[in-house]
Amino acid sequence: xxxxxxxxxxxxxxxxxxxxxxxxxxxxxxxxxxxxxxxxxxxxxxxxxxxxxxxxxxxxxxxxxxxxxxxxxxxxxxxxxxxxxxxxxxxxxxxxxxxxxxxxxxxxxxxxxxxxxxxxxxxxxxxxxxxxxxxxxxxxxxxxxxxxxxxxxxxxxxxxxxxxxxxxxxxxxxxxxxxxxxxxxxxxxxxxxxxxxxxxxxxxxxxxxxxxxxxxxxxxxxxxxxxxxxxxxxxxxxxxxxxxxxxxxxxxxxxxxxxxxxxxxxxxxxxxxxx
Amino acid sequence: xxxxxxxxxxxxxxxxxxxxxxxxxxxxxxxxxxxxxxxxxxxxxxxxxxxxxxxxxxxxxxxxxxxxxxxxxxxxxxxxxxxxxxxxxxxxxxxxxxxxxxxxxxxxxxxxxxxxxxxxxxxxxxxxxxxxxxxxxxxxxxxxxxxxxxxxxxxxxxxxxxxxxxxxxxxxxxxxxxxxxxxxxxxxxxxxxxxxxxxxxxxxxxxxxxxxxxxxxxxxxxxxxxxxxxxxxxxxxxxxxxxxxxxxxxxxxxxxxxxxxxxxxxxxx
Numbered sequence: 001x002x003x004x005x006x007x008x009x010x011x012x013x014x015x016x017x018x019x020x021x022x023x024x025x026x027x028x029x030x031x032x033x034x035x036x037x038x039x040x041x042x043x044x045x046x047x048x049x050x051x052x053x054x055x056x057x058x059x060x061x062x063x064x065x066x067x068x069x070x071x072x073x074x075x076x077x078x079x080x081x082x083x084x085x086x087x088x089x090x091x092x093x094x095x096x097x098x099x100x101x102x103x104x105x106x107x108x109x110x111x112x113x114x115x116x117x118x119x120x121x122x123x124x125x126x127x128x129x130x131x132x133x134x135x136x137x138x139x140x141x142x143x144x145x146x147x148x149x150x151x152x153x154x155x156x157x158x159x160x161x162x163x164x165x166x167x168x169x170x171x172x173x174x175x176x177x178x179x180x181x182x183x184x185x186x187x188x189x190x191x192x193x194x195x196x197x198x199x200x201x202x203x204x205x206x207x208x209x210x211x212x213x214x215x216x217x218x219x220x221x222x223x224x225x226x227x228x229x230x231x232x233x234x235x236x237x238x239x240x241x242x243x244x245x246x247x248x249x250x251x252x253x254x255x256x257x258x259x260x261x262x263x264x265x266x267x268x269x270x271x272x273x274x275x
Numbered sequence: 276x277x278x279x280x281x282x283x284x285x286x287x288x289x290x291x292x293x294x295x296x297x298x299x300x301x302x303x304x305x306x307x308x309x310x311x312x313x314x315x316x317x318x319x320x321x322x323x324x325x326x327x328x329x330x331x332x333x334x335x336x337x338x339x340x341x342x343x344x345x346x347x348x349x350x351x352x353x354x355x356x357x358x359x360x361x362x363x364x365x366x367x368x369x370x371x372x373x374x375x376x377x378x379x380x381x382x383x384x385x386x387x388x389x390x391x392x393x394x395x396x397x398x399x400x401x402x403x404x405x406x407x408x409x410x411x412x413x414x415x416x417x418x419x420x421x422x423x424x425x426x427x428x429x430x431x432x433x434x435x436x437x438x439x440x441x442x443x444x445x446x447x448x449x450x451x452x453x454x455x456x457x458x459x460x461x462x463x464x465x466x467x468x469x470x471x472x473x474x475x476x477x478x479x480x481x482x483x484x485x486x487x488x489x490x491x492x493x494x495x496x497x498x499x500x501x502x503x504x505x506x507x508x509x510x511x512x513x514x515x516x517x518x519x520x521x522x523x524x525x526x527x528x529x530x531x532x533x534x535x536x537x538x539x540x541x542x543x544x
Contacts, residue, residue: 090433090490090544155427157467157474161362181462190453193461193481195429195488202429209465216467218362274363 011114016105020060021233024118030111032233034264036062036147039230044223044270046170048072051142055123056130056163057149060111064123067145074124076138081108081127087154092197130159133166140166147174148230148266150213151204154195160217167273171219173210174268177227179254181206182267207267219271229255229263280390287382292334293505296390302383304505306533308334308419311500316539318442320344323414327395328402328435329421332383336395339417347395348410350402353381357401359426361468375470403427405434414441420502420535422447422485423476426467432489436542442494445486446537449499453478454536461485479536490544501532 001009008025012018021032040062049071055064058077067075080086083100104110112125128137130149144167150156163171178192179185189212191205205213211221232238255262280300284290293304312334321343327336330349339347352358355376356369365372381397388395398410402421416439422428435443450464461484463477477485483493 089429089488090436154429157426164362186456188453189465190462191465191475193463193477193484193488195461195484203463205465212465212467216361216465218366 008118011118015111015114016107017103018060018111018233018235020062020111020115022060022062022065022115022119024115028118030060030115031235032060033236034148035231035233038261039228039266040066042225042228043172043174043268044225045070045172046143046270048143051169052076052139053143053145054078054133054138054141054166056133056144056146057152058112058125061115061121061123061125063145063147064125065115065119065121067143068119068121068123072143075122076141077112077123077125078128078130078133078138079109079112079125080129083108085129086200087152087202088200089154089195089197092200096197096200131155131162133162135166138166140168142169143167143172144170145172145174148176148264150175150210151201154202156203156213157216160213160219164218164273169272171214171271171273172268173214173271174266175210176204176230176264177207177210177267178204179227179265181209182227183207210267211269214269214271218274220274222270222272224267224269226267227265228267229261230266231261231263283386283390287386288378290332290383290505290507292332292383292387294332294334294337294387294391296387300390302332302387303507304332305508306420307503307505310503311535312338314497314500315446315537316444316495316497317342318415318444318539320415323441324348324412325415325417326350326410326413326438328405328416328418330384330397331380333387333393333395333397335417335419337387337391337393339415340391340393340395344415347393348413349384349395349397350400350405351380351384351397352401353379353399355380358472359424359474360472363468364470364472402431403434405438407438410438412438412440415444416442417444417446419446420448420533423473426474428475428485429489432485432491436490436544439542441541443486443491443540443542444537445482445540446535447482448476448502449482449534449536450476450478451499451534454480454499454534482536483538486538486540490542491540492543494539494541496536496538499534499536502535503532 018030018032021035022030050073052074053067053072055077058064058079064077083097088096153159189209191203191209194201290302290304293307294302324346325339325344327349330336330351336349453462461481463475463481466473
């Protein structure tokens with residue numbers, strides 16, 4: 001290993017909690033909660049070459065760096081640095097943000113910074129909630145990407161409407177979906193509500209619920225992909241859980257049968273703003 | 276007396292609630308809550324300060340007063356520009372919104388209030404803006420058939436909780452099919468398109484989950500019931516065309532109308 005690679009490896013180990021598994025240098029992959037690498041090629045990407053792009057809810061920046069890799073002229077990545085600004089339910093409003101801060105030891109943006117440096121990336125990161133997106137605050141973008149964010153929003157429709165205001169051409173939406181509410185079990189535009197604050201999850205839609213959300217926010221729906229599984233990375237708690245029980249087996253079987261692999265079921269939609 | 280009142284009732288082009296204003300004068304509403312009002316899980320309201328959220332013609336507010344509330348405040352938004360329109364409908368412009376919204380919404384309430392010699396106080400405000408600073412707290416809050424018209428029903432319920440010092444009765448439209456298919460899972464159907472301004476229609480479990488997630492505990496609930504169409508509703512005389520739906524409705528609610536669920540809750544946070 002060269003000195004440079006050893007430096008990258010040391011930086012990677014300094015990050016208290018990685019969310020994304022990202023290949024930062026040959027042979028060096030950040031140990032994330034989620035590994036999007038196996039499915040990134042299956043997504044219905046628009047042509048991003050030479051385009052101004054936005055990644056909403058970037059966390060460690062996986063999609064932002066992917067946009068750059070695919071030839072985007074400019075990439076802005078936004079996320080909320082302070083967990084107090086997340087949509088906590090009232091009973092988790094005090095304890096939730098503290099728990100989130102403990103998890104990252106107050107260094108939520110550290111992974112992004114390490115990755116950006118290791119990749120020699122020019123992605124610009126800004127701290128902003130999805131609700132704050134507007135032509136006045138960030139300008140407008142040819143391509144917007146948002147992944148696994150809507151389920152953490154109390155008002156996902158408002159989030160999508162905000163994206164709509166800054167999106168000129170294409171919007172790639174990759175979101176967790178409920179297999180048990182999607183074909184063949186159900187066809188309606190529905191969502192399951194959590195709202196408990198445990199994992200800060202609100203609405204998880206069915207495949208057609210995801211679609212309906214985009215339609216409602218003023219998009220037309222184009223090519224779709226999925227359901228597919230977003231695999232757990234090495235630092236995800238389930239990676240070390242000993243499997244047991246009928247519920248676990250049923251969940252895994254469902255994931256295998258319908259999403260092709262164990263992981264968090266997702267679906268992707270390439271949408272365009274309606275005139 | 277009745278002749279003047281009848282004239283006043285006729286002067287209001289759209290009645291939402293069916294309300295008995297005098298022995299021989301009843302408003303021709305879109306919905307008729309009279310058959311189910313006594314089945315609702317009412318808290319004790321005698322001598323209490325009460326709030327009705329989304330009052331429209333005031334049926335529940337007048338009922339609170341009739342049940343002995345010492346003070347009743349009734350909330351609604353007169354300006355349809357403040358409603359949660361889907362982006363695409365809003366983009367069609369103010370004139371279009373006005374044409375969809377129809378005539379002014381406060382006229383029925385005023386006529387009913389005068390006819391009933393009621394002292395309910397009407398406040399123009401959206402549910403989202405409810406706060407202790409603006410209205411104080413209430414021993415009892417009721418809200419009926421409002422959440423489905425809100426893009427963010429959880430935010431609204433939290434605002435209600437912020438002014439509720441006692442009990443909250445919530446009566447909301449539910450999706451029957453989702454309630455039968457998922458008796459324990461909180462699942463809601465999303466509309467979010469078109470002029471009907473409907474967003475999330477929960478199943479019974481999701482209605483409870485929404486109220487719980489907003490910081491309430493559920494004290495009791497009643498089985499789903501049907502809110503009957505009033506004489507003004509286009510569906511008043513229409514038969515259900517889909518048989519299994521008609522069957523489900525008959526089984527669950529023993530009537531035609533809009534399926535609802537109601538519960539009584541109190542703040543837990």
